[in-house]
Amino acid sequence: MKKIYFITSNKGKLVEAQKKFSEIGIEVVQNNIGYPEIQADSLEEVAFFGVEHVLKNFKSPFILEDAGLFIDTLKGFPGVYSAYVFHTVGCDGVLKLMNDTKVKDRIAVFRSVFAYGKSDLKPHLFIGECKGVISIVKRGNNGFGYDPIFIPQNSDKTFAEMNISEKNSYSHRGKSLEKLIDFFKKI
Amino acid sequence: MKKIYFITSNKGKLVEAQKKFSEIGIEVVQNNIGYPEIQADSLEEVAFFGVEHVLKNFKSPFILEDAGLFIDTLKGFPGVYSAYVFHTVGCDGVLKLMNDTKVKDRIAVFRSVFAYGKSDLKPHLFIGECKGVISIVKRGNNGFGYDPIFIPQNSDKTFAEMNISEKNSYSHRGKSLEKLIDFFKKI
Numbered sequence: 001m002k003k004i005y006f007i008t009s010n011k012g013k014l015v016e017a018q019k020k021f022s023e024i025g026i027e028v029v030q031n032n033i034g035y036p037e038i039q040a041d042s043l044e045e046v047a048f049f050g051v052e053h054v055l056k057n058f059k060s061p062f063i064l065e066d067a068g069l070f071i072d073t074l075k076g077f078p079g080v081y082s083a084y085v086f087h088t089v090g091c092d093g094v095l096k097l098m099n100d101t102k103v104k105d106r107i108a109v110f111r112s113v114f115a116y117g118k119s120d121l122k123p124h125l126f127i128g129e130c131k132g133v134i135s136i137v138k139r140g141n142n143g144f145g146y147d148p149i150f151i152p153q154n155s156d157k158t159f160a161e162m163n164i165s166e167k168n169s170y171s172h173r174g175k176s177l178e179k180l181i182d183f184f185k186k187i
Numbered sequence: 188m189k190k191i192y193f194i195t196s197n198k199g200k201l202v203e204a205q206k207k208f209s210e211i212g213i214e215v216v217q218n219n220i221g222y223p224e225i226q227a228d229s230l231e232e233v234a235f236f237g238v239e240h241v242l243k244n245f246k247s248p249f250i251l252e253d254a255g256l257f258i259d260t261l262k263g264f265p266g267v268y269s270a271y272v273f274h275t276v277g278c279d280g281v282l283k284l285m286n287d288t289k290v291k292d293r294i295a296v297f298r299s300v301f302a303y304g305k306s307d308l309k310p311h312l313f314i315g316e317c318k319g320v321i322s323i324v325k326r327g328n329n330g331f332g333y334d335p336i337f338i339p340q341n342s343d344k345t346f347a348e349m350n351i352s353e354k355n356s357y358s359h360r361g362k363s364l365e366k367l368i369d370f371f372k373k374i
Contacts, residue, residue, distance in 0.1 A: 036225040036236060039271065049223060077275035081268050084226065088264035093284050097276055 001184070005031040005062035007054055012144075013065060013173070020177050024185055031062065039080070043068055044125055046080055047115040051123035059119050063180065067112040067173060069146045071134060073101050082146070091138055091149045098134055106134040110150060112172040114180045126183065128175030143167060188371070192218040192249035194241055199331075200252060200360070207364050211372055218249065226267070230255055231312055233267060234302040238310035246306050250367065254299040254360060256333045258321060260288050269333070278325055278336045285321060293321040297337060299359040301367045313370065315362030330354060 006017055006028050018028045035050040043066045050064050068082040074097060078085035085093070098106060109131050116124040131153045138148040140160025147159035152170040159167050168174045193204055193215050205215045222237040230253045237251050255269040261284060265272035272280070285293060296318050303311040318340045325335040327347030334346035339357040346354050355361045 036223070039224040039226055039233075039268065046226075074280070075275040077272070077280075079275075081226070081271060084268060085264070088262040088266075089284055093261070093264075096284055096286070097280050099283070 001026060001061065001187075003027045003029060003060075005029050005058075005060055007031050007033060007035060007050075007058075007062050007064040009034065016168075016173065017063070017177060020181055021184075024181060026184065028063075031058075033058065035064065037066070041076075041080065043080060043111055043113040044127070047113045047125060048123050051115045051117040055117050055119060058117075061116070061118045063114055063116050065112060065114045065173070065176070067110070069150065070109050070111060071098070072107040073098065073105050086145050091146060094134065094146070095137070095149060101134075103133070103136070108132055108134050108150065110146075110152075110172040112176040114176045116180065116183070124183065126176045126179040128172045128177070128179065130170050130172040130175070188213060188248065188374075190214045190216060190247075192216050192245075192247055194218050194220060194222060194237070194245075194249050194251040196221065203355075203360065204250070204252075204364060207368055208371075211368060213371065215250075218245075220245065222251065224253070228263075228267065230267060230298055230300040231314070234300045234312060235310050238302045238304035242304050242306060245304075248303070248305045250301055250303050252299060252301045252360070252363070254297065256295060256297050256337065258285070258293075258295040260285065260292050260294070273332055278333060281321065281333070282324070282336060288321075290320070290323070295319055295321050295337065297333075297339075297359040299363040301363045303367065303370070311370065313363045313366040315359045315364070315366065317357050317359040317362070 004026055006014055008014055009032055014030050021028045035053045037046050038049045040046050046066045047064060054062060068079050070076045070079050109129050112128045114126040132151050135149045135151050135158055139158045140148050143160045150159050191213055193201055195201055196219055201217050208215045222240045224233050225236045227233050233253045241249060255266050257263045257266050296316050299315045301313040319338050322336045322338050322345055326345045327335050330347045337346050
């Protein structure tokens with residue numbers, strides 16, 4: 001394989017994937033056709049449904065990705081709906097929901113699921129996780145989304161206090177992408 | 188028409204629809220096949236996608252319904268994801284997010300969308316709304332979901348402090364169902 005499509009409207013994700021795939025000689029081409037994201041309990045279900053939907057109309061091999069922040073004490077909220085919650089109540093809302101949650105109970109995990117679709121294949125999923133805790137206040141100006149309130153395990157900094165390469169060394173998306181690349185090395 | 192299917196797993200909604208439809212001589216039969224609910228900004232999009240999905244495999248006329256609570260100061264949150272938010276952060280979480288919101292800014296609206304699907308027809312949507320405010324604390328033990336924190340316009344009681352017939356006189360679902368019935372009277 002020399003080329004794969006990435007069904008995404010997110011330029012940042014595209015660039016990250018292009019960089020990794022170039023190491024194994026595969027070109028990643030953006031495709032903006034989109035797909036319905038279903039309401040489900042897990043990213044896996046969202047990605048699986050997305051792949052099956054795209055496969056109906058698109059015959060070339062492709063990948064797509066979904067990610068979310070799952071907070072233990074909030075029963076996994078905002079989870080699959082992380083983007084929506086970020087654009088409504090935001091980081092401040094999440095901190096407010098946890099204002100009486102002790103430090104030891106502020107456990108959270110960032111998850112990323114890459115899915116690979118090909119017309120004669122069941123969807124393949126590749127999962128990356130980054131465990132950490134939710135900070136007490138917002139810190140840092142880098143990154144995006146929940147980065148100012150997420151401190152990964154084995155660090156004292158939030159994602160928003162790190163530069164890109166430091167963040168990527170912890171990142172959930174870095175890990176799922178790594179697994180995807182390993183898969184492509186074998187086929 | 189003598190019979191229509193209601194694609195729902197919710198017995199309460201089924202009984203409410205059966206009662207109304209019996210007045211115009213139509214039997215409502217539950218069908219539990221389900222449909223993917225997409226992540227979208229509006230209930231209309233969720234219902235529309237649901238109808239189009241069901242139509243692919245189901246040839247008899249049917250209805251389905253989606254509902255949500257939209258809070259102004261939270262940019263519409265929990266909105267289309269009301270059920271998910273209720274099962275994670277709940278009424279207490281919503282009150283917490285609004286703990287510094289003044290009474291005059293606690294405006295919210297309950298919305299319900301019924302959709303009618305038939306194989307040779309575009310989906311028809313019927314919308315019902317109930318405006319009101321979010322209470323300062325939870326009150327009452329009746330109803331379900333966000334009923335203990337929602338006070339409809341022209342009342343001092345939360346939905347959870349009302350009996351069923353009082354609640355139904357205000358209810359968003361009562362209104363959308365009424366419009367659906369009017370439509371069926373004309374065809």
